[in-house]
Amino acid sequence: MGRVREMAASFVVPGPAGVAVRDRLKGLTAGDEEVLRAVSEHLGRLASKDLQSRCADAVDHDGDRWAARKRALTRHSSSRWAGSLTKHTHDQWALSRRCQLAHIQGLEAGIRMLRHRLSLSVGERGSKRGPGGYRSRREWHAKSRRLACLEARLEAARADWKAGRVRVVRGGKRLLDARHRLAEAQLTEWEWRQRWEAERWFLAADGESGKRYGNETIRVTPDGVVSIKLPTPLAHLANAPRGRYILAAPVHFRHRGEEWADRITADRAVAYRIHLDVTPGRWYLTAPWQRPVVQTIPFEAARARGMVGVDTNADHFAAYQLDRHGNPVGHPHRFHFDLSGTAEHRDAQLRHAVTRLLHWAKRVGVSAIGIEDLDFTAEKTREKHGHRKQFRRLISGMPTGRLKARLVSMAAEQDLAIVAVDPAYTSRWGAQHWQKPLTSSKRKTTRHDAAAVAIGRRAQGHPIRRRTAPPRTHQSDECGHRTVQARPEVSGREGTRPRIPGPRTRSVGAVCGANAGDQNAQHRSGRSADHGFWQQDSFPLSL
Incomplete structure (x- = not known):
């Protein structure tokens, strides 16, 4: 890589x-x-x-x-x-x-x-x-x-x-x-x-x-x-x-x-x-x-109630809702528009798509929208993509400047914050980490939907990479550690869990788990209680 x-x-x-x-x-x-x-x-x-x-x-x-x-x-x-x-x-x-x-x-x-x-x-x-x-x-x-x-x-x-x-x-x-x-x-x-x-x-x-x-x-x-x-x-x-x-x-x-x-x-x-x-x-x-210059809301307040990640494409917006922890919620949404024809027609199409996007974001209850900070100034040159005329026409037709102005002004009327993120690797990493896990027999997740999740997670400050799935068995010695967050060099990974007061199951009281944290008190193989000094008492003489 x-x-x-x-x-x-x-x-x-x-x-x-x-x-x-x-x-x-x-x-x-x-x-x-x-x-x-x-x-x-x-x-x-x-x-x-x-x-x-x-x-x-x-x-x-x-x-x-x-x-x-x-x-x-x-x-x-x-x-x-x-x-x-x-x-x-x-x-x-x-x-x-x-x-x-x-x-x-x-x-x-x-x-x-x-x-x-x-x-x-x-x-x-x-x-x-x-x-x-x-x-x-x-x-x-x-x-x-x-x-x-x-x-x-x-x-x-x-x-x-x-x-x-x-x-x-x-x-x-x-x-x-x-x-x-x-x-x-x-x-x-x-x-x-x-x-x-x-x-x-x-x-x-x-x-x-x-x-x-x-x-x-x-x-x-x-x-x-x-x-x-x-x-x-x-x-x-x-x-x-x-x-x-x-x-x-x-x-x-x-x-x-x-x-x-x-x-x-x-x-x-x-x-x-x-x-x-x-x-x-x-x-x-x-x-x-x-209007007087209004101070933008803090970054933490913008992601407090979740966020909608939006992937901008040549003919549609791919949007996905994420909760405040960065987990995808519900199903992906698409808002299509047509950028062919006159300038008035393109502007009306873009405005209509942004309106539907903002109304959906208000319905789901988020407080911010994450979108890529796109700028194709250096990518439109014919010297770099001389023979790729269709690709040059594609990126030249995307109204990135007008989209920013429209989205910011219209979102301000809906009390929604706009969070701009770096567009680097969002499509590639989104497809790598999120396209397959979000695909099921009843839902086909596209590369654009996965990119929307990546954009939303980056806007929230989370890494794009998702946590790996736990192993099929419960013994970590057979399949390795359950998540990538706990490596062998991490201190305290074998530590005991904190004591949680209250009943653990429906039939066992809370006092039954009093010694759960003291592993030496449990007669289990491999613990220090099995390897201590052992001395047998003398037999009784009065038998």
């Missing part, structure tokens, strides 16, 4: 730091939609110009430049709109920098793998820890060309990172590329134009604590009345005092409505975003706000 890598410690995942609710703006008039389009288009143009200025500043950006950008935007909107625009631009630039760093790390991983495989002989077999050499001289030559290409890309990416240059597309690069393949995207030019313009619009405002209803720019009253502070060039469209426009469509947040109402009643900050879904032609209002 090869060297086993060191496993990371399990930890309780902290809860979400913010929440968001959304409602449709029903009953908008033609005038309302015209005003929303005008405001969104105007602010979208300002956002594009501000992003261009921020990218031009690169790493030389500082507080003075930020203030100058905000003053320039204030002349064409207002001070609050300018604050929201500059913050949105800064967040977008920072996200691009993180993506740029991830791209550099991916190029470095691919180059390391190419160099390793090119250093091996053609046709050399690989091992469990890494792939072998390339299968032919032709493939070796093609990969050497690709290595040179990746090294050139890495050099250019590092130069951009050092200079602070980022490449951002407002509206999305994927939608921009779809313009050149409208037939493949099943879009007409007019439909693409509508989506492109809607994605580049901007109509969002950050909240301010202490202001009326938590937001002065986009204000929503407890009754659901929505009003917008219009930018200065569009102030002539106002239908209310102080340059505000009141929409005819009220909103009613059915999900977290009470929590939202409590916040705005106390004038606590709530951000709002109004956007258009082009396909159905509907306007929506999204209200996100931050």
